[in-house]
Amino acid sequence: MTAGxxxxxxxxxxxxxxxxxxxxxxxxxxxxxxxxxxxxxxSLAERFTVVTYDRRGYARSPLDAPAETPRIETHVDDASxxxxxxxxxxxxxxxxxxxxxxxxxxxxxxxxxxxTLVAHEPPLRQLLPEGERGTGDIxxxxxxxxxxxxxxxxxxxxxxxxxxxxxSGDGSRFAANVEYFLKQEIGSRMWARHDLDIAALRNSPVRxxxxxxxxxxxxxxxxxxxxxxxxxxxxxxxxxxxxxGFHTHPxxxxxxxxxxxx
Numbered sequence: 001m002t003a004g005x006x007x008x009x010x011x012x013x014x015x016x017x018x019x020x021x022x023x024x025x026x027x028x029x030x031x032x033x034x035x036x037x038x039x040x041x042x043s044l045a046e047r048f049t050v051v052t053y054d055r056r057g058y059a060r061s062p063l064d065a066p067a068e069t070p071r072i073e074t075h076v077d078d079a080s081x082x083x084x085x086x087x088x089x090x091x092x093x094x095x096x097x098x099x100x101x102x103x104x105x106x107x108x109x110x111x112x113x114x115x116t117l118v119a120h121e122p123p124l125r126q127l128l129p130e131g132e133r134g135t136g137d138i139x140x141x142x143x144x145x146x147x148x149x150x151x152x153x154x155x156x157x158x159x160x161x162x163x164x165x166x167x168s169g170d171g172s173r174f175a176a177n178v179e180y181f182l183k184q185e186i187g188s189r190m191w192a193r194h195d196l197d198i199a200a201l202r203n204s205p206v207r208x209x210x211x212x213x214x215x216x217x218x219x220x221x222x223x224x225x226x227x228x229x230x231x232x233x234x235x236x237x238x239x240x241x242x243x244x245g246f247h248t249h250p251x252x253x254x255x256x257x258x259x260x261x262x
Contacts, residue, residue, distance in 0.1 A: 008081050010068060014060035015053035015082060019045025022115075023091040024261070025083060026052045027099030029244075030191070031151075031181035033059040033173065036096075039250035040257070047258055048092065053082060055102075057180050059173050070184050072194040073109075075102045080110045090115035092261050096246065097121055097158070097221060098185070104196055107206040116261055120211040121221025121243050123158075124228060126195050128220065142182045147175075150182050159219035160244045198231050209237055209260055216242035 001018040016034050018041060028036040034052040044050045054061040055075055068074075079102060083091050093114050095103030100122035107117040138157075142150035185191065201208060210232065212225035221243045229236040239256050240249035 006082055006085055008056070008078050010065055010074075011056040011061060011063045011078070013053050013056065013078055013082060015051060017049060017051050017086070018042070019048055019050050021048045022261075023083075023087045023089075024048035024050050025079065025091055025093045026050065027079060027093065027095035027103050028052070028055060028058075029097030029099050030185055031177050032099070033177055035173075037246055040246050040254040043251065043254035044258065047262070051082070051086060057184060058177050070188050070190045072102060072105055072190060076105045076109055079103075079106050080113060083110075083113045092116045092118075094118045094257060095120065095122070097123060097243065098191060101191065101194065101196070104201065104208070105194075107204055107208060108197060108201050111204050111206050114206045116207045116209065118209045118211055118237075118257065118260055119225070119228065120239060120246075121158075121213065121225050122210075122228065123191060123220055124196055124224045125192055127224050127227035127231070138182070138186055142187070147179055147182055150186075151178050154182075154186075157219070158221055158243045159216035160242060198228070202232055208232060208234070210234065211237045211239050211260075213242040213245050214238045214240060219243060 001016050003014065003016050006013045006015060024044060026037045033054040037052055041050050041052060056078055057063050057070065090113055093103045093106060093116070100119035101124060103117050104119050104122060107114045138150050138153050141153050210225045210229040212222040216222055226236055237260055239245050240252035242248070246253045
């Protein structure tokens with residue numbers, strides 16, 4: 001594994017690369033960092049050059065101006081700049097949860113950089129019934145009761161045991177990631193404010209693969225993945241486990257992802 005830092009407007013991105021072969025960028029979920037995928041990265045590196053990174057504001061990717069309002073578009077630009085720094089050919093991209101939302105917009109806005117986009121349980125709230133689209137209750141719990149209570153509510157809503165979390169290998173980094181996610185991304189309604197242009201995505205030259213877990217089908221992420229597949233008139237690919245199957249079923253998950261990409 002090699003590590004690097006990439007300066008981008010308003011921040012510096014910490015990233016890691018491992019393996020050889022076609023480039024595969026993994027975009028972490030809300031609250032996660034490079035360790036989100038540490039259980040699948042080694043297996044994938046046998047066939048791909050695997051790139052993981054801390055999104056801006058998380059862990060080792062500090063903001064130059066911490067007061068900036070988080071935006072999906074900014075994260076998409078960051079991913080595009082990271083790809084441009086590492087390869088001149090279209091790359092495979094896998095994103096899970098919030099990372100899948102970023103990946104979908106990346107495929108839409110920078111199609112020449114993306115070969116295949118696997119979107120694992122993206123919380124596209126525009127695809128949910130109107131009464132289920134908000135996160136105001138989580139923001140209110142965070143305001144009244146703090147990080148731990150708000151994270152428990154969020155974890156229950158996506159169908160992931162609280163202890164699984166976004167899987168940072170470092171306890172203090174995990175706590176800081178969750179705090180940033182709840183205060184900045186949930187608090188600013190970054191995810192809720194974003195509307196993906198699904199009609200335009202249907203006409204994209206990028207191969208887009210909606211994916212969901214084999215379990216937890218009643219939860220938000222899986223339901224959104226099913227709806228996305230229907231809107232794109234394509235099949236939903238099922239991966240082992242639930243919303244965090246890459247952590248709970250790493251060998252099977254990595255094998256399925258390799259099959260989808262090749």
